[in-house]
Amino acid sequence: MLRTPLSIRKLFAAAIFGFASVIALAADKPVSKVVVMTSYPEEVVSRFEAAFEKAHPGTRVEILWRRSGDALSYLRKPNQGNVDVYWTPAQRNFQILAQEGAFRRPELDMTGLPAKVGGFPISDPAGFYLASEIAAYGLAINPQRLQDKKLAAPKQWTDLTGPEWKDEIVFPVPGKVGFAPILTDIILQGYGWDKGWALLQAIGSNAHLLGQGGANISDDVRNGKASVGVSIDFFIKSAIANGAPLQFVYPGITGYSPAHVGIMKGAANLTAARAFAAFVLSDEGQKILFHHDIRKLPVRPAVYANKPAGYYDPFEAAKAMPFVFDTERALARQGLNNTLYDVLISNEHARLRQANDKVIQAEHAANTAALKARAAQARSLLDTVPVSEAEANMLAPQFVFAFDETTDAHRNDAITAQWTTRIRQNRERAEQLAQEVLNASGKQAGAQ
Amino acid sequence: MKLRRVIGYLGVLPLALLFLLLSGAASVDTKALSGGSATVFDDSREAFSQASPVMDQDNLATFVQGRNLFRQSWVVAPANDRAAGLGPLYNRISCIACHAKNGRGGAPDGPDGTMQAMLLRLSIPGTNPHGGPKPHPAYGDQLNERGVPGVPGEGIGFLIYDEHIETLADGTEVTLRKPNVHFKEMAYGTLGADVMVSPRVGPVVYGLGLLEAISDDTILAMARQAKPDGIAGRVNIVWDAMAQKEAIGRFGMKANVATLTEQIANAFHGDLGITSPLMPKENCSKVQTACQQAPSGGDPELTRAELYATVFYQRMLAVPARRDVNDKQVIQGKRLFVQARCIACHAAPLRTRPDAALPALSNQLILPYTDLLLHDMGPGLADGRSDYLANGREWRTPPLWGIGLTHKVNPDAGYLHDGRARTLLEAIMWHGGEGSYSKEAVRKMTTEDRTALLRFLESL
Numbered sequence: 001m002l003r004t005p006l007s008i009r010k011l012f013a014a015a016i017f018g019f020a021s022v023i024a025l026a027a028d029k030p031v032s033k034v035v036v037m038t039s040y041p042e043e044v045v046s047r048f049e050a051a052f053e054k055a056h057p058g059t060r061v062e063i064l065w066r067r068s069g070d071a072l073s074y075l076r077k078p079n080q081g082n083v084d085v086y087w088t089p090a091q092r093n094f095q096i097l098a099q100e101g102a103f104r105r106p107e108l109d110m111t112g113l114p115a116k117v118g119g120f121p122i123s124d125p126a127g128f129y130l131a132s133e134i135a136a137y138g139l140a141i142n143p144q145r146l147q148d149k150k151l152a153a154p155k156q157w158t159d160l161t162g163p164e165w166k167d168e169i170v171f172p173v174p175g176k177v178g179f180a181p182i183l184t185d186i187i188l189q190g191y192g193w194d195k196g197w198a199l200l201q202a203i204g205s206n207a208h209l210l211g212q213g214g215a216n217i218s219d220d221v222r223n224g225k226a227s228v229g230v231s232i233d234f235f236i237k238s239a240i241a242n243g244a245p246l247q248f249v250y251p252g253i254t255g256y257s258p259a260h261v262g263i264m265k266g267a268a269n270l271t272a273a274r275a276f277a278a279f280v281l282s283d284e285g286q287k288i289l290f291h292h293d294i295r296k297l298p299v300r301p302a303v304y305a306n307k308p309a310g311y312y313d314p315f316e317a318a319k320a321m322p323f324v325f326d327t328e329r330a331l332a333r334q335g336l337n338n339t340l341y342d343v344l345i346s347n348e349h350a351r352l353r354q355a356n357d358k359v360i361q362a363e364h365a366a367n368t369a370a371l372k373a374r375a376a377q378a379r380s381l382l383d384t385v386p387v388s389e390a391e392a393n394m395l396a397p398q399f400v401f402a403f404d405e406t407t408d409a410h411r412n413d414a415i416t417a418q419w420t421t422r423i424r425q426n427r428e429r430a431e432q433l434a435q436e437v438l439n440a441s442g443k444q445a446g447a448q
Numbered sequence: 449m450k451l452r453r454v455i456g457y458l459g460v461l462p463l464a465l466l467f468l469l470l471s472g473a474a475s476v477d478t479k480a481l482s483g484g485s486a487t488v489f490d491d492s493r494e495a496f497s498q499a500s501p502v503m504d505q506d507n508l509a510t511f512v513q514g515r516n517l518f519r520q521s522w523v524v525a526p527a528n529d530r531a532a533g534l535g536p537l538y539n540r541i542s543c544i545a546c547h548a549k550n551g552r553g554g555a556p557d558g559p560d561g562t563m564q565a566m567l568l569r570l571s572i573p574g575t576n577p578h579g580g581p582k583p584h585p586a587y588g589d590q591l592n593e594r595g596v597p598g599v600p601g602e603g604i605g606f607l608i609y610d611e612h613i614e615t616l617a618d619g620t621e622v623t624l625r626k627p628n629v630h631f632k633e634m635a636y637g638t639l640g641a642d643v644m645v646s647p648r649v650g651p652v653v654y655g656l657g658l659l660e661a662i663s664d665d666t667i668l669a670m671a672r673q674a675k676p677d678g679i680a681g682r683v684n685i686v687w688d689a690m691a692q693k694e695a696i697g698r699f700g701m702k703a704n705v706a707t708l709t710e711q712i713a714n715a716f717h718g719d720l721g722i723t724s725p726l727m728p729k730e731n732c733s734k735v736q737t738a739c740q741q742a743p744s745g746g747d748p749e750l751t752r753a754e755l756y757a758t759v760f761y762q763r764m765l766a767v768p769a770r771r772d773v774n775d776k777q778v779i780q781g782k783r784l785f786v787q788a789r790c791i792a793c794h795a796a797p798l799r800t801r802p803d804a805a806l807p808a809l810s811n812q813l814i815l816p817y818t819d820l821l822l823h824d825m826g827p828g829l830a831d832g833r834s835d836y837l838a839n840g841r842e843w844r845t846p847p848l849w850g851i852g853l854t855h856k857v858n859p860d861a862g863y864l865h866d867g868r869a870r871t872l873l874e875a876i877m878w879h880g881g882e883g884s885y886s887k888e889a890v891r892k893m894t895t896e897d898r899t900a901l902l903r904f905l906e907s908l
Contacts, residue, residue, distance in 0.1 A: 031604060031632075031633060039521075041519070041521065042519065042521060042541075042542045042544050042545050043544075045521070046545055046548075046564060049562075049564070050562075050564055053560075053561075053562055054560070054561070057560040058560070060562065062594065063521075063541060064524060064597075065521040065522070065523055065534075065541050066523060066527065066529070067523075067529055069528070070523070070527050070528045070529050073528070074527075081597070082597055213512075213516075216512070239494075241493075242492055242493040242494045243490070243491075243492020243493055243494055244492075244494070292493060293493075293549075
């Protein structure tokens with residue numbers, strides 16, 4: 001195999017390289033830029049980047065990508081790391097940065113941009129950072145698998161507690177999947193602390209617990225690993241828009257997770273920064289959220305007039321929402337909730353399942369008032385949360401925020417050990433009671 | 449699982465067909481199986497993103513890891529993040545920025561458009577020690593428009609199009625646009641008059657495991673085969689950096705890379721500035737001192753296992769099945785595709801080797817519509833930049849499988865190496881050199897025949 005002689009190639013190349021007119025255009029208008037920090041995936045970033053640059057010729061978007069957990073330290077660097085705009089779904093970061101005085105007021109025209117969805121505040125009440133989109137939570141459903149398993153499509157969180165749902169649910173662990181802490185607190189606030197944790201335990205007992213990769217829930221449900229995936233909406237809505245044979249159900253009780261845009265106090269490219277923030281919030285920018293690959297919920301109600309068929313309108317849905325989700329409360333106790341979820345559900349998942357199975361059997365077997373009362377006692381023990389809401393709210397500040405590495409990771413070991421002991425005792429006693437019910441009713445613990 | 453692996457060694461097409469039949473897809477037509485057993489029946493916007501049906505589920509975790517790396521937005525070092533290591537100089541922050549949904553990228557529409565899915569290859573006359581392109585002394589072998597904080601991006605490339613009209617036999621006019629590359633804000637001095645520049649959009653990344661599994665003998669046989677009407681085709685011989693020897697090139701737009709692993713390592717390095725065991729040094733030239741001093745995200749930034757996972761992911765991305773294979777117009781279009789000699793270069797079917805590195809990809813009868821050979825495509829498409837044996841007019845025949853789903857997957861995608869063609873007809877009308885016969889044949893077609901030909905292409 002011979003090579004083309006070098007000299008021929010050189011001659012050839014020299015003869016035709018002029019096709020590409022390589023001209024340095026010194027007279028060209030210099031390019032301005034805006035430095036944007038974000039954790040959005042490429043699908044979101046590239047669409048906004050392209051649309052913004054088209055709307056503002058001569059201004060380039062420079063993306064600095066950081067996960068939310070790693071962004072704070074970067075933005076606390078001298079000159080705020082030369083970032084002009086922070087634009088991302090990370091409520092906690094915006095809250096902390098605003099408290100630290102990291103933002104300047106955007107001074108944008110907010111006409112048509114409400115600060116609340118229903119009663120739920122989405123933007124900073126002080127106006128330093130603004131909601132740029134919201135996401136809601138619900139259930140990804142594989143209709144084919146539901147049909148195969150003869151399961152009725154769930155409409156509410158409470159529809160997922162029965163034994164027929166065992167191994168048919170994927171549920172994200174809040175300490176490990178970024179969107180799950182808010183989801184957990186939506187259930188706690190929507191149903192109340194005790195009932196909410198009981199519900200989370202019952203669903204968790206049935207579920208495959210997802211320790212990472214919240215974006216992959218649609219894969220798990222699509223591939224038939226489960227019939228239902230508990231998820232933030234856009235992962236699933238985007239998969240559906242791109243052809244996945246799934247459905248998404250917004251339960252009556254849901255809440256919203258807003259993303260925000262804020263202009264950094266030290267923004268060196270202030271004009272471009274304002275232009276970028278304004279674009280994100282503009283009609284044009286908000287409509288980008290409808291894209292198949294994004295499917296987030298705009299914060300500008302007017303754009304819903306042109307929403308794709310079947311698109312969820314949170315402003316409309318809020319009219320029927322039975323409660324108003326309190327983000328501040330959720331963020332304040334996020335660390336505690338994550339730990340409590342692990343102690344109650346993740347850490348001893350098999351043990352939870354075993355106890356729950358037995359209590360369910362006892363509930364079915366109980367055939368007298370006395371046995372029913374005993375089964376109810378077993379259920380009550382199983383559902384008992386080792387810490388009341390009031391205590392939890394008090395303890396919350398000492399719990400490590402999931403991404404904060406500056407505090408001692410073991411400082412809450414003693415208290416979580418106490419919770420674990422209490423839960424184990426309750427489960428043991430619940431199983432004893434359930435066994436008593438089964439013995440008395442002539443049924444044995446066994447297969448479901 | 450063991451049974452599947454055993455069958456995999458024997459070639460899994462019969463099993464796949466049996467599976468499809470048993471699973472109710474009794475109407476499966478082998479003409480639709482573009483990737484043999486590695487075909488997926490999905491014509492959605494995710495058609496290029498599905499795992500091959502032949503993949504052993506034991507390897508799912510590796511596939512998912514590769515997918516995550518391919519989708520990863522990389523982070524400027526130092527960072528408390530496994531994905532630290534972007535740059536110091538780079539084009540985009542993720543693989544999928546240029547290969548949206550594993551499909552083709554697009555070109556900017558004019559001088560104000562940024563190169564979101566395009567890069568500019570650079571070289572100067574001469575060759576590197578292995579006979580490949582000689583990188584520009586200051587800018588290397590591609591323009592990295594962006595730099596991490598403290599490292600100036602290399603400059604900005606932009607396109608100004610020249611347009612001309614091609615008139616077809618039925619009077620239809622096709623407007624063709626030719627990109628002219630311009631530069632501004634060059635941070636490391638002028639490029640010089642002798643620089644050779646080649647704009648490229650991101651190509652598709654599915655089916656690459658199958659192309660890798662085509663034997664050298666098959667490629668050489670296609671090169672030897674006599675072809676009519678001025679069509680030739682020759683192999684590129686390139687330096688295989690892994691084997692440290694010369695090898696037949698089969699990846700890259702000029703068949704300028706021998707292995708998929710090297711192709712991916714090059715892209716990580718050149719496009720993202722991510723070092724790997726194969727490309728362990730940061731992408732800084734001698735004059736780029738800030739680049740040289742910038743923090744690194746690791747040594748290397750991509751581990752051997754991560755590089756392998758990314759390679760495995762691309763090897764196992766399935767090829768979408770053809771649609772409408774029994775449609776009369778599609779059948780007529782296929783006949784015209786052969787008559788117009790398109791098939792002489794866009795070759796199908798081919799069979800993969802019996803001993804492919806991944807046994808599941810062995811012995812597959814596939815329809816890639818490529819011969820993996822270099823062809824002179826005439827002055828209209830010439831970039832004037834040689835690459836090993838490929839001269840400035842030669843390009844590797846690009847595979848056509850899945851091309852009918854291009855715009856469904858990414859409406860912004862463009863055809864040909866630089867995305868200049870907005871439609872398949874435009875792409876055809878750019879053919880020159882060895883493709884002249886085919887182009888003229890299409891020009892002379894009746895409206896009905898041309899529509900049928902395009903319908904066939906849309907069915908791929």
